[in-house]
Each structure stands twice: as structure tokens, then as C-alpha cells.
Amino acid sequence: MTMSEATDTFPSKIDAWLVALLLASALLVLVAVITAWPRQAAPAHAVLLAALLALGTGLPLWVLAATGYRVEQDALAIRSGPLRWRIPLRDIRSVEPSRSWLSSPALSLDRLCIRHGRAGQVLVSPKDRQAFVQALRCGNAHIQVTGF
Secondary structure, rough: OEEEOOEEEEEEOOOOOHHHHHHHHHHHHHHHHHOOOOOOHHHHHHHHHHHHHHHHHHHHHHHHHEEEEEEEOOEEEEEOOOOEEEEHHHHHHEEEEOOOOOOOEEEOOOOEEEEEOEEEEEEOOOOHHHHHHHHHHHHOOOOEOOOO
């Protein structure tokens, strides 16, 4: 990435089993809410069920559709559904491969562990790992890269 470019965007790699899990959970919530919906629902009951439906089906689909990474001139912007992170490139210390199962803004277990700040770390799963790491290093040449 040159200094004249504002950003490089990297979609998340997506594991098929995770897609199946997220879609199954959304479907399960949909079936449960439809099954629990009474014919003569009280307004408060209907609002609660509608909220559960929106949250239980919408959130997994939102995460699936909107998880990705953007390397900007001075920061790494991470998005996963409604969640957002912004890490200054100057704070990134190292990048290394990871297969951790920890919860993270990643839709694959083929992950990169990014260590930043004093004790922070985030797991990401860009489709094009090499180009992603290269974009990070364009913004901070001091990032230690191991395991590639």
C-alpha cells in the first residue's frame, strides 16, 4: 500500500462449518419464535418475540455478511456485524498464524494473531493473509512477522 492509497480492504476467510452453524442457529431461533407465537398475542408478548426474532436471526446473519478488515493509512479497522475495533498501526507489535478457538472477529480457524499495545491481541482471518500482512507492514515496518 502506498501512502497515496487510503485503504486496503480484506474480507474474512469463511469456514463452511461456521456458515452452517450460524445459519442453523438463525433457523432454530426462527422456528422457536414461530412455534411460540400465540394466535392472540398480547402486544408486549408480540414485541418480545419480534425482538428475539430480530436479534436471534439478524445478528448471526449480520456477522456472516459483514466481517472484514481494512488497513488504513494509520490504523487497522476491524468489523464483525455490529462490532468495531480500531487499532493504530504503530501499536501493532507482531503477527503470527493461529488456530485458536477463542471468540474473535474471524469466520475461519485459519487465523492471524495480532499483538498490539501492552497486552492486547486480536484474532483475524483475512482471505489473503500475505497481502494483509504486507499492508500492515507498509504502515509499520517494525511489525514482527513469524510463522509464514
